[in-house]
Amino acid sequence: MTTTITQRLSRSQKAGRIFETEVPPQQLEYEQKRIQLRQRARIHFERLKFELISSYPNDYVCIEPETGVYLIDEDFEALLYRASIYFPRSLTCIFGINETGTCGRL
Amino acid sequence: MTIIQGGASSLSRSRFGPGGVWIFEIELITSDEEPIVVDAIFDSGFSNGYLALNAADVSALGWRLLQSDVELTTASGLSRFDIYQGKVMMGGKTYLIPVHVGQEIPDLLLGLRWQKHARITVDYRAGLLILELET
Secondary structure, three states: OOOEEEOOOOOOOOOOOOOEEEOOHHHHHHHHHHHHHHHHHHHHHHHHHHHHHHHOOOOEEEEOOOOOOEEEEOOHHHHHHHHHHHOOOOOOEEEEOOOOOOOOEO | OEEEEOOOOOOOOEEEOHHHOEEEEEEEEOOOOOEEEEEEEEOOOOOOOOEEEEHHHHHHHOOEEEEEEEEEEEOOEEEEEEEEEEEEEEOOEEEEEEEEEEOOOOOOEEOHHHHHOEEEEEEOOOOEEEEEEOO
């Protein structure tokens, strides 16, 4: 999200450039990881969807993509905090339990 | 009971904006405990959230990311939001709330979730716009 502008070095690698702008490699890596994560969580969600819609309609589900472990809560805010307690180290994905997986409107 | 109310005084905290939008004055608290006073528009179409913010503004606040890639239905289809742990001050009280951060949000928006903590009284013709927060 942030692009760092490093100060001009006297011996710059790139000729003709005033500043060297670069996106930190760990950030690009993180973005990639997030997209992959979302796709994997989506697979779990599609599998669980119909079962969950019949038993917990309009609740929310938080899926851990690595293992497929999930938490369900009727309250979005409560689920956010529960997720940070149950999965303190791993990245998770939250879906609304409906056809599209959306968590409300704006 | 904390009350945010507009009025004739110069200390007006809420008012009707152009087109009759409901504007409340709130303070965003950065990670360095620095308060920033902003006007937020109450959006009755924003379900399930307290505050929505543009992605460009959130890096300056230094808030912690709680959850990324939550999808919401917007007027232009599905849109992705990140949820940050935000700290805001309303009516002299601080609240720790989840904040929706998206690329396409033009203003600061207050959501319907505040209904759980506040009573909102609106009478446009009498010029009344009151947000009563319970203690």
